[in-house]
Amino acid sequence: MPTRTDPLIHPxxxxxxxxxxxxxxxxxxxxxxxxxxxxARWAPSAGNSQPWxxxxxxxxxxxxxxFVQMLSRGNxxxxxxxxxxxxxxxxxxxxEDPSFTYSDYAEYDLGxxxxxxxxxxxxxxxxxxxxxxxxxxxxAAEFGVPASWTVTTGIAVxxxxxxxxxxxxxxxxxxxxxxxxxxxxxxxxxxWS
Amino acid sequence: MPTRTDPLIHPxxxxxxxxxxxxxxxxxxxxxxxxxxxxARWAPSAGNSQPWxxxxxxxxxxxxxxFVQMLSRGNxxxxxxxxxxxxxxxxxxxxEDPSFTYSDYAEYDLGxxxxxxxxxxxxxxxxxxxxxxxxxxxxAAEFGVPASWTVTTGIAVxxxxxxxxxxxxxxxxxxxxxxxxxxxxxxxxxxWS
Numbered sequence: 001m002p003t004r005t006d007p008l009i010h011p012x013x014x015x016x017x018x019x020x021x022x023x024x025x026x027x028x029x030x031x032x033x034x035x036x037x038x039x040a041r042w043a044p045s046a047g048n049s050q051p052w053x054x055x056x057x058x059x060x061x062x063x064x065x066x067f068v069q070m071l072s073r074g075n076x077x078x079x080x081x082x083x084x085x086x087x088x089x090x091x092x093x094x095x096e097d098p099s100f101t102y103s104d105y106a107e108y109d110l111g112x113x114x115x116x117x118x119x120x121x122x123x124x125x126x127x128x129x130x131x132x133x134x135x136x137x138x139x140a141a142e143f144g145v146p147a148s149w150t151v152t153t154g155i156a157v158x159x160x161x162x163x164x165x166x167x168x169x170x171x172x173x174x175x176x177x178x179x180x181x182x183x184x185x186x187x188x189x190x191x192w193s
Numbered sequence: 194m195p196t197r198t199d200p201l202i203h204p205x206x207x208x209x210x211x212x213x214x215x216x217x218x219x220x221x222x223x224x225x226x227x228x229x230x231x232x233a234r235w236a237p238s239a240g241n242s243q244p245w246x247x248x249x250x251x252x253x254x255x256x257x258x259x260f261v262q263m264l265s266r267g268n269x270x271x272x273x274x275x276x277x278x279x280x281x282x283x284x285x286x287x288x289e290d291p292s293f294t295y296s297d298y299a300e301y302d303l304g305x306x307x308x309x310x311x312x313x314x315x316x317x318x319x320x321x322x323x324x325x326x327x328x329x330x331x332x333a334a335e336f337g338v339p340a341s342w343t344v345t346t347g348i349a350v351x352x353x354x355x356x357x358x359x360x361x362x363x364x365x366x367x368x369x370x371x372x373x374x375x376x377x378x379x380x381x382x383x384x385w386s
Contacts, residue, residue: 009228009231009313010313012203013312014235030385038201038371039206041368041374042206042207043308044211048368054376055380056375056376056384058377063377105304105345108283108301111306111308112307113304115306115309119308119309120202120206130237132239143376143379149380152298173235181243181247182230183247184254185255186336191226
């Protein structure tokens with residue numbers, strides 16, 4: 001559980017954390033899933049380019065089975081317990097010319113979209129844990145991802161169990177102080193010391 | 194004003210929109226500014242790498258004056274009315290070897306961090322309008338940005354005026370339907386048609 005997160009920030013941001021303890025019995029309804037993706041959909045993007053896509057891999061469905069084979073050893077024990085995994089992708093090139101940069105902000109905008117989804121999930125009592133440890137190339141091949149799109153993160157969504165895996169979840173959340181990354185006048189000069 | 198955004202998503206996400214109509218008299222307090230950056234600070238990132246930084250350019254301060262000279266022609270009329278501009282940066286390389294990729298997810302994580310800041314701003318009654326139209330190289334030079342960091346977006350924050358610039362703000366918010374970017378089994382196969 002988060003313990004010392006700044007009390008001034010909004011509860012949906014303050015209360016967010018990445019647990020590995022998903023309830024393996026919790027079934028996510030299609031309505032809930034659609035709400036999550038609506039939140040992602042309404043995120044802002046450069047010139048409203050909306051350079052994102054998601055593969056939905058729901059526990060119990062064949063596509064989910066195919067995906068879990070591609071998890072890293074560290075993620076294989078916990079990711080399959082989540083109700084759904086979304087694989088996020090951003091549009092990185094043109095269909096005719098994949099070396100063409102679609103938008104300088106596509107990866108950034110995908111991050112925004114996933115953050116909106118995460119906030120939405122929190123408001124629905126759901127937990128989100130993003131992860132990078134899976135075979136990206138294998139996923140691209142297995143799910144027919146065009147060369148103009150880049151497989152990015154895995155997003156595990158479900159209900160946190162809370163009672164297991166305390167060693168991980170009991171870790172205090174930590175962040176760098178503002179003085180190390182909030183500058184004024186010049187890069188490296190702290191706004192607040 | 195947003196009109197037809199999906200009513201199922203959280204009010205802080207549903208109510209968000211990018212206006213060009215900032216109240217040029219609204220002064221943002223340092224406490225408010227710090228709250229916004231605390232929200233950015235507590236965003237998730239790959240391996241807790243926190244690959245973000247922000248330049249704070251507050252209206253009325255010399256650094257803000259320096260920045261507004263670098264705005265594109267389209268942004269010069271409205272950005273200076275915002276109470277503050279934050280320039281976002283992600284860590285793209287190593288200080289010794291800027292060609293080294295610091296994190297494959299740094300730009301994505303910066304996007305998440307800014308999205309958290311945006312949600313926080315909404316909860317405080319503030320508006321956020323991100324923009325790309327400014328001279329990135331000039332900002333990097335003027336503000337002493339190391340080669341290992343990449344100047345990314347401008348983030349205008351303030352109170353929306355609401356009564357001016359109706360032509361822009363009256364535009365309906367639009368997004369692609371879920372069927373175009375939410376897939377299952379295979380890239381391109383809609384989860385919901």
